[in-house]
Amino acid sequence: xxxxxxxxxxxxxxxxxxxxxxxLVVIVVVVVVGLSxxxxxxxxxxxxxxxxxxxxxxxxxxxxHLVTTGGTIANKAGGRLSAQELLGSVPQIADxxxxxxxxxxxxxxxxxxxxxxxxxxxxxxxxxxxxxxxAGLVVTSGTDTLEELAYFLHLTVRTDRPVxxxxxxxxxxxxxxxxxxxxxxxVRVAADPQSRNxxxxxxLNDKI
Numbered sequence: 485x486x487x488x489x490x491x492x493x494x495x496x497x498x499x500x501x502x503x504x505x506x507x508l509v510v511i512v513v514v515v516v517v518g519l520s521x522x523x524x525x526x527x528x529x530x531x532x533x534x535x536x537x538x539x540x541x542x543x544x545x546x547x548x549h550l551v552t553t554g555g556t557i558a559n560k561a562g563g564r565l566s567a568q569e570l571l572g573s574v575p576q577i578a579d580x581x582x583x584x585x586x587x588x589x590x591x592x593x594x595x596x597x598x599x600x601x602x603x604x605x606x607x608x609x610x611x612x613x614x615x616x617x618x619a620g621l622v623v624t625s626g627t628d629t630l631e632e633l634a635y636f637l638h639l640t641v642r643t644d645r646p647v648x649x650x651x652x653x654x655x656x657x658x659x660x661x662x663x664x665x666x667x668x669x670x671v672r673v674a675a676d677p678q679s680r681n682x683x684x685x686x687x688l689n690d691k692i
Contacts, residue, residue, distance in 0.1 A: 553591070554589055612645060
């Protein structure tokens with residue numbers, strides 16, 4: 485784990501998530517089969533599941549893709565925040581990066597199925613293939629399965645650019661909601677060249 489040492493820089497990047505969960509052995513087998521079957525297909529089908537993208541900032545900033553899946557970070561009382569609403573709640577991000585936001589799903593992390601994880605991995609690979617200029621990815625997740633999802637994406641998203649997974653322990657509108665700060669930090673890490681070749685990274689509470 486490393487701490488932020490400035491508004492837009494980090495001292496060092498921590499190592500990828502350690503510890504192999506037994507259930508992920510099965511997941512990896514399914515992933516290899518699923519990705520190989522999808523390798524020759526176009527990305528049109530998965531792309532249709534994404535909401536229209538929203539951009540912030542100017543072209544001189546690094547470009548980061550934000551893909552939301554739901555979780556507590558978006559679980560506002562009275563209705564979940566969309567990808568665009570979540571991005572819009574942190575205007576400071578415009579000073580850090582140009583962000584394209586899309587909503588993959590908007591569920592509690594425990595409700596996402598293995599098939600949806602596979603589709604998410606394929607979508608992230610598609611984004612990286614189609615946008616070689618992008619600095620990295622940020623993926624929101626519920627904290628119940630955040631570590632497992634990060635390890636899964638570390639194994640299946642084939643890029644040297646950072647894949648940053650972020651969430652929150654408190655939901656929007658409650659005292660101590662840290663989701664906005666976590667999202668801002670996640671974008672900073674994804675936009676930083678030092679984050680390359682580190683695989684999947686989890687950003688929470690000012691730490692990587």
